[in-house]
Amino acid sequence: MSFASSGGRLGRRQFLGGAAAGLVAGTASGAAAQGQGPLQGALQVPAWTREQGEGVASPPYGVPSPFEKAVGRRPRTKPAFPTAASTGTPLQDLHGIITPSGLHYERHHAGVPAIDPEQHRLVIHGLVDRPLVLTMNDIARFPSVSRLWFLECSGNTPQWTGGSAKWTVQETHGLISCSEWTGVRLSTLLDEVGLRPQGRWILAEGADGAAMSRSIPLDVALDDALIAYAQNGEHLRPEQGYPLRLVLPGIEGNMSIKWLRRLKVGDQPFQTREETSKYTDLMPDGTARQFTFVMEAKSVITSPSGGHQLRDKGFYEIRGLAWSGRGRITAVDVSTDGGATWRRAELQAPVLSRCLTRFRLPWTWEGGPALLQSRAVDETGYVQPVRQQLVDVRGVNSQYHFNGIQTWKVEPTGEVSNAA
């Protein structure tokens, strides 16, 4: 949340000399004092005001300020296989609801393929009247729509037993991002091939080295699902499935198959590895829930959050994100005392179905300890639970779909840490 110069990870940042430093600072090593320009006294006209800056098209495709180098995706721990790993979105550094495409979280199972769109093909077959092979140019000709939707990995927020006190919000909640997606409705393509009445499930398959595959039930496929070729106004990034991906709103991210090459309509699920041995939720009795698709209502405070350092007593704006796979967010409650009392946060418009919603609440920190929490409510009346409610029902080994209330602990020193 703070304005940061290149200085490594959150928590070891320096501040831009003379710039408007954020109220919430990175922690450690006296960062608040380091590199800080004079806050009092006469202003000096800086060098950049006394010369010409860079010319146009330098570079042709713009990149963030060199002072933003610390902002980036990163894995929670060093992965054994870098091509079968995930990185989180730096939610602590972002504003509003749109995730910049280059900061969208990653989860790959065989790396990011370098696909030539001229050679890419989408096959649609199975229980259809007219099996088709489509080029990217073919797909671009179909009627298109754009949608603002979040994607969340069902493995996001592994806080079943609490996690690490050192985790930042990028590490607890970074496997969620939100984009404007543009493409063709899956239903449009199914109309084109002529879905047969026996069709109940659709296998979606990627062109990556994992040939990632999931079975999509027809009701999910027909619920506004998109075959997307664009994200935030430009063609998909390679990490997000270039040139073509499935996007299923409100559904666990693994099913929104990237690098989509094939859709096969069947009369039953295909029982792929990803929907049997993975992405199933193990219960205390040893049974596992299968086809647990929807991402239930959830929220998190992104500022102040883990790794932040409150520098001074006084006014802070508590900021965060809320979302629900079942529709719109209708309310977000915020507590600064660990859930003893709650206040209603302001929701930033637009509040859209199955999209991130930004919430804010003014707060005065008196300098004492605080436990910051947020609680989302969606249009079905579902209220985000506390962790213990989830554990009571599901135990601690179900791995996926954790949506419990997040707690950030504020010390009297101003240090903020994960209290799960």
Add this chain to the structure above:
Amino acid sequence: MRPELRILLGLLAVLGLVAPAAAGTTGVLGIGHVATQADIAAYDIDVRADGAGLPPGRGSVAEGKELFAATCAACHGDKGQGGQADVLAGGKGTLATAKPVKTVGSFWPYATTLFDYVNRAMPFTAPQSLSADQVYAVSAYVLFLNGLVPEDATLDAQSLPRVAMPNRNGFTSDPRPDVPPVARN
């Protein structure tokens, strides 16, 4: 449809002279090429739980043991005990304990899924490089490591779907929302 005819119909549609549905026999909008099974055979690799999609071929536990040692053991351990990559064998009776070990034998509901996954995604450094015989063989060996087929077994499209998997009935449907709602104070 011949390309010239498709272009003509497209032009007529743009001019509003025919409705899109006039593209008729090739679909609602008439975009794309109708695919024959031969066209898509290289992509059509899925194997279902009932065995649909399994290719001709066969492979034995003995053949699989050799292949596993050469291409799988470095990541999965020589007996499938795990290493950098997932544990493949053992874990029997652990699912309801504090430390569940989810393996092909203890957790996977279908043997066909093993064939499908190895065939599409393994070995990690060279996916889709194994022959059907090799995938049957390595599947047979992993099932043997879990005590689910005998050491002299050979698997093919008929026998693989019939391998009895211990956790076949271990899966339930999604009951969520599963947490009682709290009153907001």
